[in-house]
Amino acid sequence: MNTTITSLHQCLEEEVKAMASLAELLEKEQAALVDGKVEDLSKVTVNKVRVITDISELEKIRARQLMTLGFKADKEGMQAWLKQVPAESDTGRCWTKLLEITSKANENNRTNGILINKHMNYTQSALKILQQNDPVAGSLYGPSGHTTINKTSGRGFAAR
Template sequence: MSETNLFPSKLHECLLEELSAMSFLADLLKTEETALVATDVATLNNLTQAKSQQLAALSILEKKRQFYLSHMGYSIDAKGMQDFLTTQQVDRTISENWEKLLDVSASAKETNRTNGILINRQITKNQGALNILQQNNPAGAMYGPNGQSTNKSSSGRGFIVG
């Protein structure tokens, strides 16, 4: 059996890996959503690296899927996958797994959109708090470029301890 004949089964294996990886990313995004609502900074910090790693893994799997589609003569996009599924005599589970991957991806995309809204709300809230704090300071900024307070409460005379 030639390597090309193995591509449909390799594509299905890749699809299963991609579905698993996307499901894991969707779970991470749901955890992120919960942490954003709870303002759980520690969890959010931990999720950043995990999400990056998962996105890198998904990118590799997508390229792998594209490789198999391309070498079987299909375009490397979603239409190519649909063409493969409709023109080949493939097991029904391959089509089902592709549909699951599309569904999980859409769900993850929506959760990511929601998380973006939550992040923007928090940024707006923080900016509002900073604006309130800066209103009490006639000079504007509370801290200078060196990180030191620009408010000088003393008269400029220091204390000498002797």
């Protein structure tokens, strides 16, 4: 077996592990969103960034290896390469597993996006309710976070 092919298989195995980690993190993110545990979200986000960076690097390695083998550096190139190896190869099973886990991660990510939008809509609705009885509340703070009400307007008065 060609060493590039072995490396391609190893790369796919690493991609499967990384994508499984991402899918797991997305499930943790979903649980935190459902339970309203904001503090857990920051931990998940840091780990997601790390795993996504790893996945991106592994995808680049796979693409270079496919090009070295004379195939396009994309999904179609991988499918074409797999047609040349036995149908029940470990690499073929690894690729199928990667696609399945990626699909699961995409669905989790889509669901999390819906949950995040619901939380944002709820928060915006709550703010509108709080501000509706106070006409100045909507303009209390500017983009910098400082108050925008002019406290020096008016002459004031002196007590005698």
